[in-house]
Amino acid sequence: MKQTLTQSMAWLHTWGGLVVGWLLFVIFLTGSLAVFDQEIDNWMHPELPAHHLSNEQAVDTALNYLRAHKPDAKQWGISLPYERSPELQASTGGRRDGVSVTLDPATGEVLPVRETVGGRFFFLFHFTLHMPGLLGIYLVGALAMGMLAALVSGIVIHKKFFKEFFTFRPAKGQRSWLDAHNASAVLLLPFHLMITYSGLAIFLVIYMPAAMDALFDGNREAFFKAQDPAPAALEIERPQAAGPAPLVAVGPLLAKAREVMGPLSGVNITNPGQSNAQIQIRPILGNRIALTKGQGMRFDGVTGEQLSGPTEMRSTVLTHRVISGLHFAQFGGYPMRWLYFVCGLISSAMIASGLVLFTVKRRRKYASESRAGQVFYRLVEAINVTVMAGLSLACISLLWGNHLLPVALKERADAELNVFFGVWALSLVHALLRPRMQAWREQLGLAGLMCLGLPLLSMFTVDRPWALHSRMGVELTALVLGAILLWACWKVSQPVVERVPRKKTAAMVEVNSNAG
Template sequence: MKQTLTQSMAWLHTWGGVIVGWLLFVIFLTGSLAVFDQEIDNWMQPELPAHHVSDEQAADRALDYLREHKADAKQWGISLPGERTPALQASTGGRRDGVSVTLDPNTGEVIPVRDTAGGMFFFFFHFTLHMPGMFGIYLVGAMAMGMLAALVSGIVIHKKFFKEFFTFRPAKGQRSWLDAHNASAVLLLPFHLMITYSGLAIFLVIYMPAAMDALFDGNREAFFKAQNPAPAAVEVQRPGTVEPAPLIALGPLLKQAREVMGPLGGVSISNPGQRNAEIMIRPLLGNRIALAKGQGMRFDGVTGEQLSGPTEMRPSVLTHRVISGMHFAQFGGYPMRWLYFICGLISSAMIASGLVLFTVKRRRKYASESRVAQVLYRGVEALNVTVIAGLSLACISLLWANRLLPVDMAARAAGELNVFFGVWALSLGHALFRPRMQAWREQLGLAGTMCLTLPLLSLLTVNSPWALPSRLGVEGVAMVIGALLLWTGWKIAQPAVERAPRKKLASMAEVN
């Protein structure tokens, strides 16, 4: 019999959703954590102190260190501390071969901070899945396309949006989970469409390189160079002399740049101590909706004359950077980051509920199928436990490893990642050999308990664990998530309450 469009879309939504659902849950959960990657970095490096110094004071202390220890370097770099990043870093060399140290912004002394995977692990894992080369990026792109297909098919099969949004029947077992799945999908539909489309747009050149190959013969450097318009009105050409000359004070230049670009992120100085020295001051990323990466103001390092200013982006480039900034929550400050974080967690719960509902709906059917079908179905249920509960357990285990591994351990960051992937692998073995409901309860219970006791772990292992408010915030959020995990583990273990239909209740009343 020929299927209707709605039936076809329902089939696509169900099977397309379960095929990409596991990876989508991983992408959404780690992406939600990556919203606060800097705050997690701060928590995972408890040696960083609080500070109340200005950009000028921090830059002067970094310059004092560089002059004393790296006077012969051709390139100096300074990462200024800010609201989200308390670390003051001084570096030499380029991006690939550079060496950096962390300084105390208050004193300028070197701080021996522990080596850690940090919150940036969640950021990179979100779009690479920790896979080599470009394979992870292409796989995440395929999952985003699958997400778009699930969203469009979900819109087609769920015609009564408002009714499903306001419909929630508690204590009805599978029906309640389906209501929650539908309501969260409808509530966050604009967010899902935006975050999925913008994620694809970020890697536009990678996913759709045909135009670049046709216009620039595959030369990416020429492509990105062509995106920048003509230099700003102030553009001074200088001879490449190598005569010694003192570096100008950074204070007035930082003030001038801050008036034009807003909060500042860092300073780069090329050829310090020479007549051809140049100073590049960069704005703080996340200060506006359009990504400001690559923007900045360039000054003569001796006279302080402005050589070039922040360039005005072409409309096409500006559009792409605005879309990218929307994905990264590069605007709105902490209120916007909290909104993205909460929406990300609800989206993760929506995907998880869809995966669980898929198996619950087919449990009785596969119980009477062949042995092969039963084994495959058992594998699907084990993967559900591993992806949903196991990943949550692995994430909190990474934070525990940060506190428990020796501070002076060699390759310490790699050791933290070994704990993360090791716990995740163990969760798969546990899900395969334990009864289904017990596996859910035990993994969710352990993850929730570890989240709730994270502040106690910090108190026992770190001096002044809450010197920075962001660290207390990380542990507070972990406790809230831990309580939710424990509640979920308790809730799924409760037997479904079956209520008799009204007609049956009425007939029973007549008999009595």
């Protein structure tokens, strides 16, 4: 019975891993890049200057612009610069119909910032796969369930995986790939389980809506409202008749909010210049493991009286936000981000080694199979090249496209997407037309060279390429990743030495001597 279970788990791990492995590699690699989405976004907006403004100075700069250009707007919004982003934004209107501009922190003038998909593209692609509606979210959820199944079946298969973790045999061909696959899986097993489960928990209402449908008749708004014991920020009744009144000084309110909530991310002012004005101040996500979205403080816009503060979350809501916060990695600063980034890359390498092992173990077998079997496995190998080397090439091509496309190009963000998906599609065509090993070498080599050339690209296309430390960090990281890709290209170029089993060595020596 135990052997039957092990064999069943081996079949599930092998074929289930192949089916979901390709998309899981895409999800893990783009998720790793999304850890530094804001830093990549800064790199893709080279017009942004460095800043040394305090929150109070930034708010004063934005308010001066809004008073001069948008005095009649019912809603003012200010996004404050902070450690990860130097961008100071002023906006009017709501979330859907709002219009925002980026301000020069020194002069308060509008900065002409280029249109780009930014680093947010990797974040969105990570859980939507750029699919319409909720289709991508459902697909990623199904893949996460497949990942959990692969993890559990892998544990059942490798009963001695802790022993195998300390066993790595380099230069042993297929054995080395398997050792690397097992070691990386065991080393990051807690991370894999955490990141997969927390990813599913984020969209629990979408994946498992039965409880909401039963308790709230499918009314999602009522479901979310019931989670917060306090009334929503802007739903308090206001006086119907309001007269002109000066806006209170925002600086002291910022100091009070910062003392309670920590670093701040933005300010929203409703009905500025009126007696019913209200000021909402938001904290930066990341002061706690639990996501603090919507946990701001509100003040009267005329008297400065505090109307509400961050409320204590219900235990159930706090649990969900802690689990979600573990996935988003907004806490812990840069050390935690680097930990997640490295773990994500190692996880991507684990999935990649498993996909390579699938084809390596069956290469001799399908060479003697029917024409249909040969075509199938040739397609599998081409998809392997496209998913791993081709995606890496597409990601770095997106950054190159950001700097090479004309700044004034219409629908420029869509043009950047065309670069990404166009390069990725060409990598599939290339992998189908070229011999397998040459396709690996050429795509890995080109991706590595483009990563190494990223600082040179900035030098020749940007006036102040290293004005921000975050831009320099992106390029230094690209240099390291480029070196890794070129090392992989070199390893692929090395001839494979087939190891002869000991029991067959004597017989093969005898055959060779007779042949001689």
